[in-house]
Amino acid sequence: MIDLYAAGTSNGMRARIGLEECGLAYNLHPIDLAKGEQKSPSFLAMNPNGQIPVIVDSDGPGGKPVTGGRRSGRRSRARRAT
Numbered sequence: 244m245i246d247l248y249a250a251g252t253s254n255g256m257r258a259r260i261g262l263e264e265c266g267l268a269y270n271l272h273p274i275d276l277a278k279g280e281q282k283s284p285s286f287l288a289m290n291p292n293g294q295i296p297v298i299v300d301s302d303g304p305g306g307k308p309v310t311g312g313r314r315s316g317r318r319s320r321a322r323r324a325t
């Protein structure tokens with residue numbers, strides 16, 4: 244399963260649109276940037292840069308989880324689409 248941590252910004256929406264266009268199922272976890280949720284310890288554990296979007300693919304290559312931003316999401320979507 245894919246988990247997307249994003250806000251309604253252009254970068255957040257780009258990741259979401261990419262997942263939608265590929266028809267991939269995902270769980271959306273809204274991140275409130277105004278509240279600083281992107282700087283919480285649990286979020287920083289996923290992305291030390293403290294920025295959305297973050298995509299966690301729990302079913303990465305070899306069954307290992309893959310975590311990353313928009314670019315890794317692109318790789319993940321490409322892998323699943325082929």
Ligand SMILES: N[C@@H](CCC(=O)N[C@@H](CS)C(=O)NCC(=O)O)C(=O)O
Binds near residue numbers: 252254255281312
């Ligand atoms: N390189 C990243 C940039 C992501 C980015 O700029 N995220 C912004 C929102 S669009 C963010 O999380 N800002 C909150 C912060 O920096 O505290 C990408 O292209 O996805």
